[in-house]
Amino acid sequence: MDKKIIAIAPMQGYTDAPFRHFHSLIYGGEDSLYCSPFIRVEHGDIRRRDLRDITSDFNDGMNLLPQIIFRDVDEFTLLVDAVVAAGYDRIDLNLGCPFPPQVKKGRGAGLLVNLSEMEKIADVVNSRRDVKFSVKMRLGVTSPDDFRAIVPLLNSMPLDHVTVHPRIATQQYGGELYMDHYNELRALLHHPVIFNGDILTPTDIDSALACVDGAMIGRGILARPSLIAEWREGREWTAEERLEKIMRLHDSIFDHYAATLCGDIQILMKIKPFWDYLEPEIGHKPFKLIKKSATLPKYQAALSTFGC
Numbered sequence: 001m002d003k004k005i006i007a008i009a010p011m012q013g014y015t016d017a018p019f020r021h022f023h024s025l026i027y028g029g030e031d032s033l034y035c036s037p038f039i040r041v042e043h044g045d046i047r048r049r050d051l052r053d054i055t056s057d058f059n060d061g062m063n064l065l066p067q068i069i070f071r072d073v074d075e076f077t078l079l080v081d082a083v084v085a086a087g088y089d090r091i092d093l094n095l096g097c098p099f100p101p102q103v104k105k106g107r108g109a110g111l112l113v114n115l116s117e118m119e120k121i122a123d124v125v126n127s128r129r130d131v132k133f134s135v136k137m138r139l140g141v142t143s144p145d146d147f148r149a150i151v152p153l154l155n156s157m158p159l160d161h162v163t164v165h166p167r168i169a170t171q172q173y174g175g176e177l178y179m180d181h182y183n184e185l186r187a188l189l190h191h192p193v194i195f196n197g198d199i200l201t202p203t204d205i206d207s208a209l210a211c212v213d214g215a216m217i218g219r220g221i222l223a224r225p226s227l228i229a230e231w232r233e234g235r236e237w238t239a240e241e242r243l244e245k246i247m248r249l250h251d252s253i254f255d256h257y258a259a260t261l262c263g264d265i266q267i268l269m270k271i272k273p274f275w276d277y278l279e280p281e282i283g284h285k286p287f288k289l290i291k292k293s294a295t296l297p298k299y300q301a302a303l304s305t306f307g308c
Contacts, residue, residue: 005161005194005214006205006228007033008221010067010092010136013273015221021058022252023221026245027229034062035136035216038069038094039079040107046082055086067136069094071106073120080124084131090160093121095137098169109138109169112146118153125157136163136196136216139185142170144178147185155190163194163216173219186212200224202231223277225249243281243306250274264296272299282306 008015008029020034039050054066066088068079076093083091097108106114111121125133135154140146146168154162166182167175177197186193194214199205200223208215220227226242237245250271257270272290279287289302 004209005033005192005216006031006231007035007065007163007194007214007216008228009196009216009218010035010037010094011218011222012037014276017053017056017058018253018256019274020062020064022249022256023225024062026249026252027226028232029228030063032063032228033214034064035092036064036066038067038097039083040069041075041078046079051082051086054083054088064088065090065092065134067092067094069097069102069107070121071111072117073124076121077124080128080131089130090132090134092134092136092163095135096163096165096169098138098167098172103141103169109141112137112150113141115149115153118150122153122157125159132160133157134160134162136165138165138167138169139178139181140168142168144168144181147181148188151185151188155188159191161192161194161213162189163196163214165196167197200227202227202234202236205231219277223280239281246278246281247306264294267296268293268299 008020008023015034015037023029024032024034036054037050039054040047054064066083068076068083068091070076070079080091094108095111097103099108102108103110106117111118137147164182164185166177166179168178192213194216195208195212196216196218198220199208199215199217200220204220205215205217205228217227224242226237226245230237253274254271257267261267261270275282275287275290283306286302286305289305290299293299293302
């Protein structure tokens with residue numbers, strides 16, 4: 001790998017096309033890798049809104065990596081063909097989603113322990129010369145040792161890179177990082193490795209990049225949208241600088257939804273999650289008022305309390 005990858009993780013309900021577009025414009029993300037929230041099969045067909053997300057004009061000129069989630073080789077093939085038809089020649093495979101309904105159906109991290117199905121998928125990956133594949137994974141489902149059985153299959157595929165979140169699915173997004181297991185996996189893999197997990201400060205980015213080929217930032221970018229920009233500049237921004245850019249990002253996304261959606265409920269359902277991880281930046285009182293607001297006037301009033 002010629003240079004280190006700085007990637008923004010795929011996060012359902014957060015990093016959709018408008019967020020990616022405006023984040024890139026405001027924080028200078030031209031050289032960042034943005035990953036789409038996973039595209040999935042629902043009721044036997046590909047979920048249309050997932051395809052709309054990767055075919056949106058907001059993606060023009062963006063370094064976008066579509067991600068798919070699947071439970072078997074049939075879903076995998078259906079999704080790959082659809083993403084290729086949408087104009088992409090690289091696809092990330094989700095072997096890490098810890099959401100219990102997905103894992104129980106054998107998707108996401110659930111596929112890590114379904115070796116017979118993964119063998120079929122590996123055969124397809126090895127036969128598709130028109131696509132570059134990568135993988136995003138956890139260490140396992142219920143044990144951080146689960147990864148060991150799947151390493152030979154991963155190494156058998158010509159993967160562009162493997163992103164590793166050093167937790168297991170049952171932990172969801174909390175608990176300790178199994179760094180010893182992660183380091184063992186990193187040593188066993190024949191592919192470039194990207195680290196994902198608890199990257200919250202510019203220093204965390206430096207630490208991740210010290211021994212791997214890239215860093216993928218998830219909730220850290222939601223809690224601190226300027227994180228990568230601060231790392232690039234080599235300095236931590238002041239609270240005032242961070243809030244000014246946060247409001248620019250919010251206002252851009254809000255204006256888009258206000259122009260394309262109908263009614264307070266639809267707009268608020270899309271914009272209120274923007275603040276889910278930003279309470280430390282805006283304060284407890286505005287955060288609670290935002291969460292309780294049921295109309296756009298009350299929402300706008302809540303925003304006006306910043307700094308009070």
